[in-house]
Amino acid sequence: MTTALIAQLQAIVGTAQVLTHDDPATDLTAWEQDWRRRSRGRALAVVRPANTAEVAAVVKACVAAGSPIVPQGGNTGLAVGSIPDDSGRQVVLSLTRMNAVRQLDPDNLTITVEAGCILQNLQTAAEQAGYLFPLSLAAEGSCTIGGNLGTNAGGTQVLRYGNTRELCLGLEVVTAQGEVWDGLSGLRKDNTGYDLRDLFIGSEGTLGIITAATLKLYPQPAATLTAWAAVASLDDAVTLLGLAHQHLGAGLTGFEVMGQFALSLVGKHMPQLRVPFLGQDNAPYGVLLENSDSESETHARERFEKLLETAFEQGCVQDAVVAENLSQAHQLWHVRESIPLAQAEEGLNVKHDISIPVSRIPAFCAETDALLQREIPGVRLVNFGHLGDGNLHYNVQAPADGDAKAFLREQEDRVNTLVYDQVKRYAGSISAEHGVGSLKRDKLPHYKSPVALDLMRAIKRALDPQNLMNPGRVVEV
Amino acid sequence: MTTALIAQLQAIVGTAQVLTHDDPATDLTAWEQDWRRRSRGRALAVVRPANTAEVAAVVKACVAAGSPIVPQGGNTGLAVGSIPDDSGRQVVLSLTRMNAVRQLDPDNLTITVEAGCILQNLQTAAEQAGYLFPLSLAAEGSCTIGGNLGTNAGGTQVLRYGNTRELCLGLEVVTAQGEVWDGLSGLRKDNTGYDLRDLFIGSEGTLGIITAATLKLYPQPAATLTAWAAVASLDDAVTLLGLAHQHLGAGLTGFEVMGQFALSLVGKHMPQLRVPFLGQDNAPYGVLLENSDSESETHARERFEKLLETAFEQGCVQDAVVAENLSQAHQLWHVRESIPLAQAEEGLNVKHDISIPVSRIPAFCAETDALLQREIPGVRLVNFGHLGDGNLHYNVQAPADGDAKAFLREQEDRVNTLVYDQVKRYAGSISAEHGVGSLKRDKLPHYKSPVALDLMRAIKRALDPQNLMNPGRVVEV
Numbered sequence: 001m002t003t004a005l006i007a008q009l010q011a012i013v014g015t016a017q018v019l020t021h022d023d024p025a026t027d028l029t030a031w032e033q034d035w036r037r038r039s040r041g042r043a044l045a046v047v048r049p050a051n052t053a054e055v056a057a058v059v060k061a062c063v064a065a066g067s068p069i070v071p072q073g074g075n076t077g078l079a080v081g082s083i084p085d086d087s088g089r090q091v092v093l094s095l096t097r098m099n100a101v102r103q104l105d106p107d108n109l110t111i112t113v114e115a116g117c118i119l120q121n122l123q124t125a126a127e128q129a130g131y132l133f134p135l136s137l138a139a140e141g142s143c144t145i146g147g148n149l150g151t152n153a154g155g156t157q158v159l160r161y162g163n164t165r166e167l168c169l170g171l172e173v174v175t176a177q178g179e180v181w182d183g184l185s186g187l188r189k190d191n192t193g194y195d196l197r198d199l200f201i202g203s204e205g206t207l208g209i210i211t212a213a214t215l216k217l218y219p220q221p222a223a224t225l226t227a228w229a230a231v232a233s234l235d236d237a238v239t240l241l242g243l244a245h246q247h248l249g250a251g252l253t254g255f256e257v258m259g260q261f262a263l264s265l266v267g268k269h270m271p272q273l274r275v276p277f278l279g280q281d282n283a284p285y286g287v288l289l290e291n292s293d294s295e296s297e298t299h300a301r302e303r304f305e306k307l308l309e310t311a312f313e314q315g316c317v318q319d320a321v322v323a324e325n326l327s328q329a330h331q332l333w334h335v336r337e338s339i340p341l342a343q344a345e346e347g348l349n350v351k352h353d354i355s356i357p358v359s360r361i362p363a364f365c366a367e368t369d370a371l372l373q374r375e376i377p378g379v380r381l382v383n384f385g386h387l388g389d390g391n392l393h394y395n396v397q398a399p400a401d402g403d404a405k406a407f408l409r410e411q412e413d414r415v416n417t418l419v420y421d422q423v424k425r426y427a428g429s430i431s432a433e434h435g436v437g438s439l440k441r442d443k444l445p446h447y448k449s450p451v452a453l454d455l456m457r458a459i460k461r462a463l464d465p466q467n468l469m470n471p472g473r474v475v476e477v
Numbered sequence: 478m479t480t481a482l483i484a485q486l487q488a489i490v491g492t493a494q495v496l497t498h499d500d501p502a503t504d505l506t507a508w509e510q511d512w513r514r515r516s517r518g519r520a521l522a523v524v525r526p527a528n529t530a531e532v533a534a535v536v537k538a539c540v541a542a543g544s545p546i547v548p549q550g551g552n553t554g555l556a557v558g559s560i561p562d563d564s565g566r567q568v569v570l571s572l573t574r575m576n577a578v579r580q581l582d583p584d585n586l587t588i589t590v591e592a593g594c595i596l597q598n599l600q601t602a603a604e605q606a607g608y609l610f611p612l613s614l615a616a617e618g619s620c621t622i623g624g625n626l627g628t629n630a631g632g633t634q635v636l637r638y639g640n641t642r643e644l645c646l647g648l649e650v651v652t653a654q655g656e657v658w659d660g661l662s663g664l665r666k667d668n669t670g671y672d673l674r675d676l677f678i679g680s681e682g683t684l685g686i687i688t689a690a691t692l693k694l695y696p697q698p699a700a701t702l703t704a705w706a707a708v709a710s711l712d713d714a715v716t717l718l719g720l721a722h723q724h725l726g727a728g729l730t731g732f733e734v735m736g737q738f739a740l741s742l743v744g745k746h747m748p749q750l751r752v753p754f755l756g757q758d759n760a761p762y763g764v765l766l767e768n769s770d771s772e773s774e775t776h777a778r779e780r781f782e783k784l785l786e787t788a789f790e791q792g793c794v795q796d797a798v799v800a801e802n803l804s805q806a807h808q809l810w811h812v813r814e815s816i817p818l819a820q821a822e823e824g825l826n827v828k829h830d831i832s833i834p835v836s837r838i839p840a841f842c843a844e845t846d847a848l849l850q851r852e853i854p855g856v857r858l859v860n861f862g863h864l865g866d867g868n869l870h871y872n873v874q875a876p877a878d879g880d881a882k883a884f885l886r887e888q889e890d891r892v893n894t895l896v897y898d899q900v901k902r903y904a905g906s907i908s909a910e911h912g913v914g915s916l917k918r919d920k921l922p923h924y925k926s927p928v929a930l931d932l933m934r935a936i937k938r939a940l941d942p943q944n945l946m947n948p949g950r951v952v953e954v
Contacts, residue, residue, distance in 0.1 A: 108837075158665065191629050195675045294724065355664045355665070389665045
């Protein structure tokens with residue numbers, strides 16, 4: 001059966017595009033191991049189709065053989081959702097050869113690309129035509145737009161432009177039956193039935209395979225300015241956010257908050273970086289603000305100064321600096337983006353990707369910080385994130401003098417439970433932007449409404465009755 | 478059976494809130510006739526629950542009795558989707574008593590309201606707290622937010638703020654099993670499973686009943702300015718739109734186009750209104766632009782003048798006027814909003830609510846205008862709409878000297894087919910913002926992908942296996 005399937009797959013995509021363990025020289029690590037090296041599976045085969053018709057034929061062949069399919073893009077996901085399990089029965093369907101920009105329509109402000117297009121290449125294609133594709137995240141040099149759509153990726157520009165879902169107007173999808181749905185609409189309004197597009201987006205390959213998408217473009221801003229503010233508390237950060245919305249309107253494209261301990265790790269492990277206001281008593285939190293202006297740099301600067309002036313007057317900002325030029329702006333962002341690496345240098349830690357209504361974040365953090373410190377003496381909190389979206393990377397680092405490996409082994413589950421129970425109490429989400437995958441699948445039943453889970457299972461059974469599309473991820477049926 | 482159900486419903490919501498034809502003094506016209514008076518049904522009963530628990534109990538009672546349920550808000554829909562059929566077996570579930578604003582959270586920029594809240598009251602609640610809820614459409618004084626969500630309503634602010642779908646963060650829904658899904662999230666990021674929210678939005682009550690929603694608020698703009706430009710062609714209008722995006726960025730909140738004939742009807746039937754550039758040879762199309770500025774009126778005016786100056790230089794604008802004050806701005810919008818009424822005064826016509834990629838609208842209109850004039854000599858085209866969203870109300874008026882009633886009787890189907898076939902050719906949608914209801918249900922199989930229809934049917938069967946939720950609307954199973 002397996003041999004027959006492999007032969008069929010080879011006939012569809014060509015022998016060179018079907019990789020298996022039969023050839024001992026072939027190393028499938030890149031497809032079988034997840035990005036954060038938390039898990040490794042074993043694939044029956046890695047199949048690399050060149051176009052949508054081939055994807056459909058591969059799905060039909062796998063369905064006929066009863067072989068589960070794991071769609072994969074750049075394999076940079078953080079929830080272990082795009083690698084095979086260890087059964088050796090799952091076919092990895094890699095979309096990376098389907099990487100064409102099919103069309104760029106300037107008057108319609110849209111770009112149509114294939115799923116395997118690397119996010120950075122998509123950004124560049126837009127930029128070269130004079131437009132902005134705003135999705136931006138750490139893995140952009142290797143993640144694919146198909147994976148971004150499959151997981152509804154977030155990133156640093158969500159405050160203004162929304163998650164990946166909000167950037168997509170239409171999809172082309174190969175269904176679990178191997179049919180092609182051509183929903184590549186360049187329409188901003190279409191009310192002819194159920195929202196299939198948004199159902200496939202964020203379904204992590206469990207309902208069908210996204211093969212192409214039509215995405216929104218935006219005019220490039222005339223100028224983008226960055227500022228760093230020291231604030232005395234998360235309450236003040238929330239007040240500053242409100243002022244920034246009011247003063248900058250849609251110009252506010254970034255609002256990141258970083259706790260002093262997170263910043264101190266950058267100072268310690270990357271001494272070449274200048275961390276603003278580090279160690280100042282009046283700066284327990286730093287806020288990175290970005291202002292994108294459709295007019296000019298002068299105007300952007302005026303607006304920023306007016307905002308900060310008002311914030312000083314109202315007392316919600318202790319100190320602030322506006323980047324004088326692009327290089328200074330990059331340095332400020334670089335500090336923010338170095339936190340995960342600095343944290344890794346410091347040692348093992350438990351990561352969270354949570355969201356809470358913005359208004360409740362100060363109370364959530366105060367309460368949860370205290371709870372963790374009470375329950376696990378000496379624990380250190382590396383708290384940073386996209387405050388404007390209510391999204392925190394609320395990470396928990398082992399005590400400074402302890403055994404970090406033992407901490408992770410003994411405390412990870414307990415830390416997760418303490419944090420997620422608090423998230424539930426505050427009506428938040430245990431996965432804000434990274435998805436569920438197999439990593440958080442078993443947590444959903446504890447933290448999500450049973451009615452919602454029943455609806456999800458009903459949809460999964462309806463669209464994938466044989467349970468062959470990325471089975472065991474997101475929701476168990 | 479019926480008597481038992483009525484008694485049960487009375488026990489749930491109180492006798493006074495169950496209206497039936499048994500009492501000859503009770504007039505159910507308001508619930509049984511659609512807004513445009515195209516159709517009238519006959520309800521078994523109109524039930525008016527006061528809260529979510531009552532909605533759930535009503536659904537459970539109807540499901541047990543096998544009685545179909547038609548959810549209804551302000552009953553202002555344009556696709557005949559919220560009135561009962563003529564069987565006398567369907568229960569109208571009216572949400573209008575559930576009209577509370579449950580919560581307004583300024584720091585989270587959200588408002589939570591019940592489904593029966595009238596859109597204008599929601600706008601006012603936001604405004605009184607200093608915020609903007611941007612959804613705005615002609616029926617706002619009587620439509621409800623539940624209906625807006627059920628149909629994913631569009632309106633005049635879509636260009637900047639999106640359709641109703643984009644304004645919603647979370648829903649409370651009573652499922653077809655009478656369970657309550659509390660998905661009232663105030664979160665801007667939540668990737669814990671399938672996008673149930675967007676599936677219910679736009680499903681026109683066929684998958685469940687929306688009982689409440691958490692919606693996005695925005696800062697109120699500091700100033701809103703309106704301008705009217707005369708343009709020589711739709712090509713020039715598209716060029717102007719591109720310039721406006723570039724110059725105003727997210728400040729561009731409105732871009733409406735109106736053909737000269739549509740405007741001439743306003744001039745003819747509303748002589749008290751001053752229609753700019755009416756009858757000028759260089760003004761076959763008028764464009765209404767709106768610029769919402771987060772800074773000041775002075776700044777808004779500067780930006781507008783800079784845009785129009787550039788447009789004149791590039792030759793895509795023939796003439797233009799910027800409203801000097803709020804009253805002039807209202808007058809300009811009033812001209813735009815008077816087109817449907819002026820058209821009604823002129824006589825019967827065939828209406829369309831279509832969308833096309835913006836870049837293809839000039840070619841679509843040129844080709845379709847010519848086609849209709851060739852096929853039906855003397856026909857008059859009342860073309861206007863939200864060009865920024867690619868959404869046209871491409872309406873077809875009887876020849877001036879003909880019998881309009883006979884025209885409608887004899888030509889409506891043919892006109893629809895000619896226009897919709899063209900829409901399909903241009904990869905457009907036959908319902909941009911009004912939905913499907915029962916009016917366009919039978920058209921979908923001709924104009925929508927069979928794969929998409931199969932997916933829709935699978936979802937409908939999965940979530941509403943008894944086919945009791947607004948059956949026969951949107952999609953036939």
